[in-house]
Amino acid sequence: MEARKRAALCLVLLVYCVDLQSHPLKLSLCQIEYASAEKTLTIELRLFLMDVNEALVFDPDNNELGLGQPDEVPHAEGMLLDYLNRFFYIKANGKQLALKIKSMSLNGQGNDAALGLTFSYPSQEKITSIEIKNAVFTDLFFDQSNVVYVHVDDDSRSLMLNKKTPVHKLVY
């Protein structure tokens, strides 16, 4: 299935934090996929909306930015990208991909609401390496865990990045 459609159909993937008041495990999920046939590299990032709000407006329950919602304020996406550019990047074959959001969606409700971000890049080159930095929310939470799934054609790998280990390079 085409990556765009897959992203649109994605369920809420974020897990664990059923009881966010006690917030026992902080988690985000990133999925990177490259299919040679489609020559497109797609990144899907899923973040708890509460964590995004805490990082951007310093209040997990303040939804004034309206990210991923019809009433999203004009500067919201810029604020989010400013934040992500500090804590997240992908380098394909050594070249850092400029973060430009292709689509944004909100899944789930209440404390379980997760913001889904999709980034898409045409890529004619065969992928020989992918370097990932994912330190989102590690500036807020010492125990933030960022799970990354990487699918390059038929090769699927998973890794967990955090404050101690924010960057990792996969070689193909």
Place this chain on the structure above:
Amino acid sequence: MRYQTLFAACLALLVASCTEPPKKESTALETGAAETEAQLVARALAIHDRVLTMDTHADTPLRMIEPGFDMSVRHDPNESGSKVDYPRMIEGGLDSIFFATFVAQNIRDDEGDSRAKALAMQMIDATIESTLENADTVGLALTPDDAIELERQGKRAVYIAMENGYPIGSDLANVEVFYDKGVRYITLVHSTNNDLADSSTDSKGPEHEGLSQFGEEVVKEMNRLGIMIDVSHASDDVFYDTIALSEAPIIATHSNARAVTEHKRNMSDDMITTIAEHGGVVQVTMYSGYLRAAPGNPKRDAAIAAARANMKPPSEMTDDDRAAMRETLNEINQAFPDPLATVQHAVDHIDYIVSLVGIDHVGIGCDFDGGGGIEGVFDASEVMNITIELVRRGYTEEEIGKIWSGNVLRVFREVQALAEQKATKAAI
């Protein structure tokens, strides 16, 4: 014959007279003196050392995919959030553990399924690799007796489990593939519905009204192979469908009592009674949200309110302003963390289940590295505090042995015995 009997009796008497009686120190309980706290702790630690301890649920394979993470190194849970490594298992007297391979639910199509399978295999391989790299202290366990044998050798037992049946995809043959890799229980579903079953926490509500048709086939296949069926995370309907279908007892590897703490993830009295009637076991988990209603955190709320009162509107802040504010929030969060549930809360759940169905249907599954960790049992190095609290409440060594491993091992043996019977029948 009479002479033979007399000779045997004399021999037995002689052997008995030569056998040194077991040394036993007089305890405060026996002498009638009040037991001091230090004596109680010493007694509890001795019991903890003698019984086989088993934690039926840890998401530590998620840690194992962190580049450079080393299970042989002791980690500080307050620095990294890590709750289990082999040094801390030894420190806490934790003899055996089920490491659950977890793949987050994603697209349910052939491509998504095959990716989930590949990711699960990678985590299983990482778990096996960690046992091989630490073969002097741990061993991979596949049968109930392996934990006992490994303990005899002075090693910790590592079992492999799977949390979320998503990697099975829609191919029943994958159940045997995972069994052959060492998986000994499968949690049918996680936080959202999958192709097997409905979750207790999917915000979209039920999809199959219980087990799906494919989920029923998976349950039968798990019975055939000797894989324990875990109903933690499953909806109530899935629980009842599974227990009606399974020929072997089932387990809830990390769930608590709903009557003590109202939560969809916990089990109702009827579910606990039913699982017990079918010989199964509920493993109490150390997850604050399932152990008690969360109290407020007024000190942190006040500190955050004060910090916000002095800040510029976020849209007018520079990047440096925002970074400084996040740093302030981080400091406040660390200074005033949300209060955790306590070991007393956890043993309240054990007490309740025992009062409801007796001592034979309760155990412990901490959910370390998956959100578990409470005051007094924050990581694997502190699990002895559960035993201390059990002793404090009057549980005997025999009862504590059942709670720590006896009950779940009984289920494990019954599950494997059923599989052997089926294999024998199929061979005839």
